[in-house]
Amino acid sequence: MAEAPTDPSHPAAFWDARYAEPGYAYGEEPNAWLVRQSERLPTEGAALVPAAGEGRDAVWLAQRGLRVTAVDLSREGLAKTGRLAASRAVEVETVHADLQDWTWPVEGVDVVALSFVHASPLFRAEMHRRAAGALAPGGLLVIEGFHVGQLVYREVSGGPPRADMLFTADLLREDFAGLEVVELEEAETVLREGIYHDGPAHVVHGVFRKA
Numbered sequence: 001m002a003e004a005p006t007d008p009s010h011p012a013a014f015w016d017a018r019y020a021e022p023g024y025a026y027g028e029e030p031n032a033w034l035v036r037q038s039e040r041l042p043t044e045g046a047a048l049v050p051a052a053g054e055g056r057d058a059v060w061l062a063q064r065g066l067r068v069t070a071v072d073l074s075r076e077g078l079a080k081t082g083r084l085a086a087s088r089a090v091e092v093e094t095v096h097a098d099l100q101d102w103t104w105p106v107e108g109v110d111v112v113a114l115s116f117v118h119a120s121p122l123f124r125a126e127m128h129r130r131a132a133g134a135l136a137p138g139g140l141l142v143i144e145g146f147h148v149g150q151l152v153y154r155e156v157s158g159g160p161p162r163a164d165m166l167f168t169a170d171l172l173r174e175d176f177a178g179l180e181v182v183e184l185e186e187a188e189t190v191l192r193e194g195i196y197h198d199g200p201a202h203v204v205h206g207v208f209r210k211a
């Protein structure tokens, strides 16, 4: 399904409206790239899920044994995160905040999961710097987002309408230059993640480690 353009002046209203719709916009199951990292991910310690939305990744990480903090500016999304966690009998700490104003942890978490978090071009590099800074030594950052080539697919599988909000592998390599690249690739794939990510898509995904 097509994704309506985000109104940059009212992002919370946009996301609250989306998450007030019935069902889970991006599904109840975790992002497939995150799941592919199962062997690498710790099953204890702390995880941070910035822009967690309705909590699919946060809840899955909690089910695996991690203490999870899910941050989002949408109260509707966080309420659904709480309900999804309760339905799976796990706890997730939910924090209602704009990541631009939030006090990020420093060297405090073992995992950061960023699925389809496309900040404004003014904040993207800073957000990625803070996400990397949140990792404790040895920690892993798992990221998947849309490649600039997604613009041709966005009517079927979503994503922001602007090329300057999208990724390339080189851009992520530069943003996370302080971390070791464990895996990083651009891929044509098929997303099956709820009604808003459903169909062919062009993504970039990676795993980075803090030394």
Ligand SMILES: C[S@@+](CC[C@H](N)C(=O)[O-])C[C@H]1O[C@@H](n2cnc3c(N)ncnc32)[C@H](O)[C@@H]1O
Pocket: 011, 015, 026, 031, 050, 051, 052, 053, 054, 055, 056, 057, 071, 072, 073, 074, 077, 097, 098, 099, 100, 114, 115, 116, 117, 118, 119
């Ligand atoms: C495409 S959704 C992805 C949600 C989730 N990561 C997932 O993959 O299911 C993008 C999310 O980013 C959140 N978001 C966007 N800008 C944000 C900001 N400045 N601070 C906190 N959350 C933000 C939105 O509320 C929304 O939940």
